[in-house]
Amino acid sequence: MRILVVGAGAVGGYFGGRLAAAGRDVTFLVRPGRAAELQSAGLVIKSGRGDLTLRDVKTVQAEAITEPFDLILLSCKAYSLDDAIASFAPAVGPNTTILPLLNGMGHIDVLAEKFGAARVLGGLCVIAATLNREREIVHLNDAASLTLGELEGGLSERVQAITEQLTVPGFHVSASDATLLxxxxxxxxxxxxxxxxxxxxxxxxxxxxxxxxxxxxxxxxxxxxxxxxxxxxxxxxxxxxxxxxxxxxxxxxxxxxxxxxxxxxxxxxxxxxxxxxxxxxxxxxxxxxxxxxxxxxxxxxxxxxxxxxxx
The missing domain is CATH 1.10.1040.10 (N-(1-d-carboxylethyl)-l-norvaline Dehydrogenase; domain 2)
Structure with a gap:
C-alpha cells in the first residue's frame, strides 16, 4: 500500500515516521524548505515510546506527483485544508482512500464534496506533539493513537486492510464501527x-x-x-x-x-x-x-x- 502523508510536522511526521520505520511505503508531501530539512537532518522523533531518526526519507512536492497513491493521511491544521487539497489532489485516483485526522467535522463535508464521500474515511488521532527549534518532532506524553472507520458505520474490508497496514510499533490503531461518534x-x-x-x-x-x-x-x-x-x-x-x-x-x-x-x-x-x-x-x-x-x-x-x- 502506497501511503502519502501530507506534511511532516508534529502529527504527520510522528505517525508517518513510525510507519516508515516499520517498513511501510511512505512518502511525505512537503514544501521545499521542509524537504531540505529532512534531507539534511533526517526525520527526528523524540518520544518516550522510543526516539527515532530516519535517513533517506521519501519526499515529494505537489507538482512532482505523477500517479495516485492508495492512502492519503491528512493531518494539516483545519485552516490549511484548502491549500492541502490543492497540493494532494493529483495523488487522488479511482481507488484512493483519504484518511483525515483534523479536528472538528467541517473538513469531512469539504473533502466529500471535492472527492466524493466514498473516498473519505472518518478518522481521529490522539497525540500531543510539537516541533522544537531544531525542527525535531517532540512527543509530549505517552498518548499516541489513531482511530478510523467508514462514515456510514460498519467495519468494511477496506478499513480492516488499512488498519492492518497502520498497525506498527509506536502508536495504537483501531477500527471503529461508530467513527462519527x-x-x-x-x-x-x-x-x-x-x-x-x-x-x-x-x-x-x-x-x-x-x-x-x-x-x-x-x-x-x-x-x-x-x-x-x-x-x-x-x-x-x-x-x-x-x-x-x-x-x-x-x-x-x-x-x-x-x-x-x-x-x-x-x-x-x-x-x-x-x-x-x-x-x-x-x-x-x-x-x-x-x-x-x-x-x-x-x-x-x-x-x-x-x-x-x-x-
Missing amino acids: RMWEKWVFLATLAASTCLFRASVGDILGAPDGRRVIEAMLGECRAVAQHNGFTMGPDFDARANQMLFTPSPLTASMLRDVENHARTEADHVLGDLLQRGGPAQQRDAGLSLLRLAYNHLKAYELREARSA
Missing part, C-alpha cells in the same frame, strides 16, 4: 478544553484552583455536549469517565490552541469553536444569549484581530 466525542472534549484554557489563559489545574473554575468547565462541557446531542450524538459512560479524568483532575493540561495563542500563532478557533456554535441549534444561536462557548469564541476572535493589527 468517536469524532464528536473528541470534538466535544477538545472544544471544552480549548475554550476553557484559552478563556482563562491557564491550565486545567489552575482553572480548578480558581473559586468558580470547576463550575465554568462543567458548564462549558454541558454546552458542547448539548450541541452533539442536537446533532444526534450522545456521549456515553466511557466518554464521561475519560472527560472527568482529564478535565476535573488538577494537572498542567492545556489545549494546543492555548499554546498557539501564547506563541502569537494562528488558531483553529473557527473550526473547533465557531463551527460547533453553528451546529448548535436554538440554544447556541446569536439571539439565545451569550453562552460561555460563544464568549470563549469571541475571546479568540478578538485575539486574532489584535494579532492582525500588530502584524
Whole structure:
C-alpha cells in the first residue's frame, strides 16, 4: 500500500515516521524548505515510546506527483485544508482512500464534496506533539493513537486492510464501527478544553484552583455536549469517565490552541469553536444569549484581530 502523508510536522511526521520505520511505503508531501530539512537532518522523533531518526526519507512536492497513491493521511491544521487539497489532489485516483485526522467535522463535508464521500474515511488521532527549534518532532506524553472507520458505520474490508497496514510499533490503531461518534466525542472534549484554557489563559489545574473554575468547565462541557446531542450524538459512560479524568483532575493540561495563542500563532478557533456554535441549534444561536462557548469564541476572535493589527 502506497501511503502519502501530507506534511511532516508534529502529527504527520510522528505517525508517518513510525510507519516508515516499520517498513511501510511512505512518502511525505512537503514544501521545499521542509524537504531540505529532512534531507539534511533526517526525520527526528523524540518520544518516550522510543526516539527515532530516519535517513533517506521519501519526499515529494505537489507538482512532482505523477500517479495516485492508495492512502492519503491528512493531518494539516483545519485552516490549511484548502491549500492541502490543492497540493494532494493529483495523488487522488479511482481507488484512493483519504484518511483525515483534523479536528472538528467541517473538513469531512469539504473533502466529500471535492472527492466524493466514498473516498473519505472518518478518522481521529490522539497525540500531543510539537516541533522544537531544531525542527525535531517532540512527543509530549505517552498518548499516541489513531482511530478510523467508514462514515456510514460498519467495519468494511477496506478499513480492516488499512488498519492492518497502520498497525506498527509506536502508536495504537483501531477500527471503529461508530467513527462519527468517536469524532464528536473528541470534538466535544477538545472544544471544552480549548475554550476553557484559552478563556482563562491557564491550565486545567489552575482553572480548578480558581473559586468558580470547576463550575465554568462543567458548564462549558454541558454546552458542547448539548450541541452533539442536537446533532444526534450522545456521549456515553466511557466518554464521561475519560472527560472527568482529564478535565476535573488538577494537572498542567492545556489545549494546543492555548499554546498557539501564547506563541502569537494562528488558531483553529473557527473550526473547533465557531463551527460547533453553528451546529448548535436554538440554544447556541446569536439571539439565545451569550453562552460561555460563544464568549470563549469571541475571546479568540478578538485575539486574532489584535494579532492582525500588530502584524
